[in-house]
Amino acid sequence: xKGRDFVEPxxxxxxxxxxxxxxxxxSEGCIALSQTLADGRRQIxxxxxxxxxxxxxxxxxxxxxxxxxxxxxxxxxHADDVAKICTAIGxxxxxxxxxxxxLGRKTALERVASAILDLSKRFSRPQRAGSESRVFNLYLGxxxxxxxLGLSLETVSRCFTKLKRAQLIDFDxxxxxxxxxxxxxxxxxxxxxxx
Numbered sequence: 610x611k612g613r614d615f616v617e618p619x620x621x622x623x624x625x626x627x628x629x630x631x632x633x634x635x636s637e638g639c640i641a642l643s644q645t646l647a648d649g650r651r652q653i654x655x656x657x658x659x660x661x662x663x664x665x666x667x668x669x670x671x672x673x674x675x676x677x678x679x680x681x682x683x684x685x686x687h688a689d690d691v692a693k694i695c696t697a698i699g700x701x702x703x704x705x706x707x708x709x710x711x712l713g714r715k716t717a718l719e720r721v722a723s724a725i726l727d728l729s730k731r732f733s734r735p736q737r738a739g740s741e742s743r744v745f746n747l748y749l750g751x752x753x754x755x756x757x758l759g760l761s762l763e764t765v766s767r768c769f770t771k772l773k774r775a776q777l778i779d780f781d782x783x784x785x786x787x788x789x790x791x792x793x794x795x796x797x798x799x800x801x802x803x804x
Contacts (some may be wrong), residue, residue, distance in 0.1 A: 613684040778794070
């Protein structure tokens with residue numbers, strides 16, 4: 610990569626175990642960071658959105674695989690921009706802390722509600738003023754969501770159907786989701802309500 614590159618969906622930027630070279634700055638798009646076990650099981654560790662740093666060197670080899678889930682604009686991160694790097698690392702730490710609680714203590718429905726709330730903040734589409742709903746691009750397929758949330762594909766699909774039937778979310782196309790009732794979704798994500 611040189612300068613600012615336009616990258617198509619489904620491209621692996623680097624593989625787990627490859628030597629570290631450069632940190633990458635995501636200016637637009639969505640990237641999944643994952644680890645794969647010897648038997649092929651994959652755990653998505655983090656979803657990176659605009660403003661995120663990818664390929665933070667924690668040794669001489671990448672600990673994760675980075676794959677684009679959408680069209681992306683990516684540039685090399687210069688090591689001299691310390692404030693920008695620290696901010697990106699701080700945001701990543703907050704996401705990791707929240708993900709740890711999600712995987713360790715939340716029910717399937719709470720996990721899905723938490724995930725769509727998080728993703729809707731980071732990948733929101735422009736809305737008309739005064740709109741009480743939130744529309745976002747869901748760059749993760751149901752399988753990706755399952756690998757991120759530690760659930761089966763069937764469980765993720767059932768949770769989406771349950772939330773849609775309860776009129777909390779809507780989608781005609783799986784990649785464009787509308788959140789219809791943010792307070793109730795937040796209550797479900799927090800474990801304070803159910804459907």
